[in-house]
Amino acid sequence: MHAYRTKTCADLRASDVGETVRLSGWVHRIRDHGGILFIDLRDHYGVTQVLCDPDSPVFKDVEKLRAEWCVRIDGTVKARDAALVNPKLPTGEIEVFATGMEVLGAAKELPLQVFGDQEYPEETRLRYRYLDLRREQMQRNMTLRSDVVRSIRQRMWDQGFREYQTPIITASSPEGARDFLVPSRLHPGKFYALPQAPQQFKQLLMVSGFDRYFQIAPCFRDEDPRADRSPTDFYQLDMEMSFVEQQDVFDTIQPVIQGVFEEFGGGKRVDATWEQISYADSALWYGTDKPDLRNPIKMQDASEHFRGSGFAIFAKLLEQEGTEVRAIPAPTGGSRKFCDRMNAFAQKEGLPGMGYIFWRDQGEGIEAAGPLAKNIGPERTEAIRQQLGLGIGDAAFFLGGKPEAFERVAGRARTVIGDELGLTEQDRYAFAWIVDFPMYEKDDEGGIDFSHNPFSMPQGGRAALDGDPLKVLGFQYDLACNGYELISGAIRNHKPEIMFKAFELAGYGEEEVRKRFGGMVNAFQYGAPPHGGCAAGIDRIVMLLAEEENIREVILFPMNQRAEDLMMDAPSDPTPAQLRELRLRVLPPES
Secondary structure, X not given: OOOOOOOOOOOOXXXXXXXXXXXXXXXXEXXXXXXXXXXXXXXXXXXXXXXXXXXXXXXXXXXOOOOOOEEEEEEEEEEOOHHHOOOOOOOOOEEEEEEEEEEEEOOOOOOOOOOOOOOOOHHHHHHOHHHHOOOHHHHHHHXXXXXXXXXXXXXXXXXXXXXXXXXXXXXXXOOOOEOEEEEOOOOOOOEEEEOOOOHHHHHHHHHOOXXXXXXXEEEEXXXXXXXXXXXXXXXXXXXXXXXXXXXXXXXXXXXXXXXXXXXXXXXXXXXXXXXXXXXXXXXXHHOOOOOOOOOOOOOEEOHHHHOOOOOHHHHHHOOXXXXXXXXXXXXXXXXXXXXXXXXXXXXXXXXXXXXXXXEEEOOOOEEEEOXXXXXXXXXXXXXXXXXXXXXXXXXXXXXXXXXXXXXXXXXXXXXXXXXXXXXOOOOEEOEEEXXXXXXXXXXXXXXXXXXXXXXXXXXXXXXXXXXXXXXXXEOEEEEEEOOEEEEEEEEEOOOHHHHHHHHHHOOOOHHHHHHHOHHHHHHOOOOXXXXXXXXXXXXXXXXXXXXXXXXXXXXXXXXXXXXXXXXXXXXXXXXXXXXXXXOOOOOOOOO
16 A cells, blocks of 8 residues: 555545545544544545544544644545535545544644634735645635646647746846846856846847747746735746737737636636727726726716816816816716715825716706706706716716826726626626837936837837827737736837837937847847737736735735745845855945
């Protein structure tokens, strides 16, 4: 007999009754029914009930067992009484009568319980992550993650891609976040960087003639944590293709992502038609570049209805350049109570409030009500209602100013309205490509900087860079799903003369570009093909499929919100010997 097990804790069925078996696993829970002990023995695969009574030669040993002891059980498979069959367990028709036992690993008093659904502080869960991972939900999440990665890999191979591994230690690159720097022992005073993404290497692979590359790639960014973002490292499906245009990338990656969501989406509807929405339209309609299209609400510009109107706040606002009034339709939201609640929401978001109109039936036809309606009159309110396609029992909310000042609050208000009014479909994965991103934006000092990927090809090529930089659009695109960004990508700038000009507009001279990206610039002088690609966030995909709201629930060993590993005590202090070897000195923290 095998030293530890002949079956897993998920294998045994009624057909195995009478068989002598050996199982190994953890004591999930123990129940004492009048001197008869029942043990739920758990391994990675499932649970088997073990029975032990005073007739068993190991009864006294089994009495000493406690939760989460790791044990080996020998015994005979017996059929459960019909009344005691557990239909919720695959092994629910049988139990194992214990005839032998060995403790493989005893457990101290537990800092958190594995059995049950108790809630524990995140600090406790992360400090004892190896125990937290034993819990059923965490086992499910991590198994799902593994299965999703396997499926992605197979789907990429089926699309004609090959997987290649790019370096982990490399040079610093401006990818939009802070680098993790690694000091060099052999070159004192110099530093490597952990890659924020395999961006330059995958482009160099295209120059090298590999045509279709992918990798499940680790990426490292020194970022502030969020619920949907890891503060240190994450994994992405990284891909690149030669001789392609934007639509070719879309047509290639959609079957991969759609197929994964159909395979692991638990029966939810997966959209097969992926709309393409410009960045400008997405900001206008949804207040974000990662819209949740399960929510049917689409915001509209209602400025003309308030220009020169009796509502002085909006009328005077619209006299200023670059301002507008945006309307958020709220079908079925036409009650003063709901409107007041949304007005309070806006105030919590830091705004003075949110104007509203709601429509009701007063017996003589439809009537507009609310403070705005009284100020702008029936003709304007009716024009607004017609534009928004609203009727009796509906409402509309209004925010005004420069879009960049109120857009995100408007987007959050749209989400809250959709959720509270039950308009957002819950059993659906809705996808949309966001396209036509601006290449540049103004920085805090009023200068010009890249707004997205600096290696993207501008729409219109070199000629597009001779005009207003803020009007230049790039061949850049994101994939949004249910309010999250899943994919980001671009058609790359593979021509040195266009790259130099693009970086010049952002304040990088040719000499600096050659210094920072010399390998790529040099390579592009030797017959670089047109190429493009994208990267999909593995952690975020799994988070959506697992229906989790926090990305740490789908990462094996995540950092906490302060980017600390409580289990391994990282980051840690270097020893004086290590610092001397690296010729480094650590400054005390600023007081």
